Amino acid sequence: MLDNAIPEKTDAGVRELGERRHKLHARTRSLLIAIHGRQSAAELKRQFQAIGDVGSILDELERLGLISAHGGAAPVAANAPTAVATLPPLQLARAFINETAVAALGLRAFLFTLKLERAYSKAELTDLLPEYRRVLAKAKDEAFADAMARRVEAMLAEA
Structure with missing residues (x-):
């Protein structure tokens, strides 16, 4: 691509x-x-x-x-309706947190994903963000952790 x-x-x-x-x-x-x-x-x-x-x-x-x-034309407008809009933002954020943690940590993500499974609300997911950022930074680097945390924050802002 x-x-x-x-x-x-x-x-x-x-x-x-x-x-x-x-x-x-x-x-x-x-x-x-x-x-x-x-x-x-x-x-x-x-x-x-x-x-x-x-x-x-x-x-x-x-x-x-x-x-x-x-093509490299202007990106899709942020308010343009897409099929993704049908997915609940909270569910999307949880899935993203889980998948990125597993991808970065492998089996070491087990304890973190257990905590994530108990986070049902936007507030609970927001409370997990510092630990999410910490485990990603430890496994990869600060830049990756910050980029992923910003993505989650944007998803949670839509929830």
Whole structure:
């Protein structure tokens, strides 16, 4: 995928978030959750560099028909209706936190994911953010942890 291309979830990609038919790896699923048609492939590669070869993950998602790439034109407007809007933002945030923690930590994420399973409200998820940032920074680096925490904060702001 070209760096100036703007990936966006297809209807199949939105369904995959709920149905998990493709049994995606945690890294791949994390990236799928994060794609909203607002950031270029280059921006996603920079933010998710700690999870591995983001370019090949984007190519895999595109090959599976879960995302489509639009040219480097202006990104989709933030208020444009999309299929993603049908997913509850709180559920999307929980899934993103879980998938990124598992992708970054592997089995070491077990204790954190147990805490996450008990967080049902926006306030409880917000309270987990400092620990989420800490475990990601320990496993990867501060820049990755900050980028992922900002994404979660944006998701929670919509909840």
